[in-house]
Amino acid sequence: VVDDLAVWLQGAYGQAYRTACLILRNPVDAEEAVQEAFLRVWRFRSSLPDGDGRRPWVYRVVVNTCLSRRRSDRRKSGGDVDVDLHLTAMAAPEPGPEAAAAHRDLAGALIAALGALPEHLRVPVVLRYWAGLTEREIAVAIRRRPGTVKSRLHEARRRLGDDPRLAALASDTEEVAP
């Protein structure tokens, strides 16, 4: 069981790291937060549910660690993180300057739009559309009722739909996607 959990955590590390990136919008902080969260999961592994119940619990730890880190950072610096600083630090996964610029536009717009969302809306969006958790699993991860998760997801989608830059990119994506 112990080896199984270690293997599982190693496998989930990449996705959890990017979840934390989307929540914190800072790769360095995200990496530290996920490592801290995974070590915490390991330390308290005896109270971790087995099987399908494991994933939402691990994400609960990840989310909690991210949020507490963010709060302590905010207390220290007295403000939010500057999104643009991290956008310039991003790697361009696709070759070619145009593709890279387009990619950065898209990613930057989404990250900025996510950043504009309050935490209680941003976290469910990231967990649902990146980590792929179900509404019920998100409910476990953020300790809210499934109905609350549903309404928060709807509210988040409505606000993202209202974002003009994102709406323009979304229409481009829709045109390209089919």
Next chain:
Amino acid sequence: VIDEDVLRALVAEAAESFPPPREPLPQLTEGRAEPPRRRARPFVLGTVAAGLVVLLGLVGLTVADRLRDGSARTVQNASGDAGDGLTSEPTAGGGTATGVPAPGDAAGGAGGGGDGGQVAPPLQATKVVKTGAVEVAVGEGAVDDSVTRLTSLAVGSGGFVAESRTFEQGERPAADITIRVPGAAFEQVLGEVRGLGETQSVTTAGQDVTAEYVDLEARLRVLRGTRDQLLGLLSRATTIPDILAVQDRLNATQTEIERLEGQQRVLDDKVALGTLKVTVTEDRSALNTAAAKPRSGLAKAWDDAVDGFTSGVEGIVAASGRILLVVLVLAALTAMALGGWKVLRRRLL
């Protein structure tokens, strides 16, 4: 509202735009093979074991107390005794005291508390008023002897005869004698009284008046503080109405102090000397007059052994309710602690 699939695609695009982690996840299994839960177990077991040891100790002490102090066999007639005691209280000051604390008492108490001379009273030792009633049937013509013997018993133990009455019951002589004996000698005297003849009935009671005593002491402390303050005020009063007003309060306070001191003296007296009421009747069928022929040491020892055994069993039965309650409370606390620990650990995650 943004479309779910579009949002999913956008989020994926944004997530993948972040650089990969600089360092891989550290090896989790190194040096951390044992889950922490195993360390928690001995702590929980140790706590439960310590609780049980304390519980057993308490039970042992309770039972030992019961065995030593037979006066706890029957507790009765407590309020009646307290009422008797109050009839002899002194009422200096014309009986104006009503027992209701005067309005200034609280202020007096607060003032007393702030006074450096006031120290917290020491822990009060248990004060028990012992009472008992024994009916003894003695042999023909032995009633007078028994009364004499009872008198010498009372005096010999450091007490006295409070009341003595001889009368005819049918055509047989009988006597009622109430003796006061020191609390420490109460059991011994009781045993000797039972040895006078054939015991018809025995009732003993031990009334714990510690709380009442402590209450009296506290009230007295407050009232004395008030009195001191009033005396201070009196010395500073300059006008006649002021002097009269302070003096009125002072009189009332002094009266109350004396009334409570009287109650305290009565309680002290009751605690110091137990009351044993003995009814001696003549039983013609009793062949042996115990007054003339006291029981042998072996018979007395046997009776004492039976008494001791009975009171021990009674003590255990009486304590069993308390034990059960303590066990239930401990079980509930343990369950709550374990449940709380589980929830806490999940929350800590």
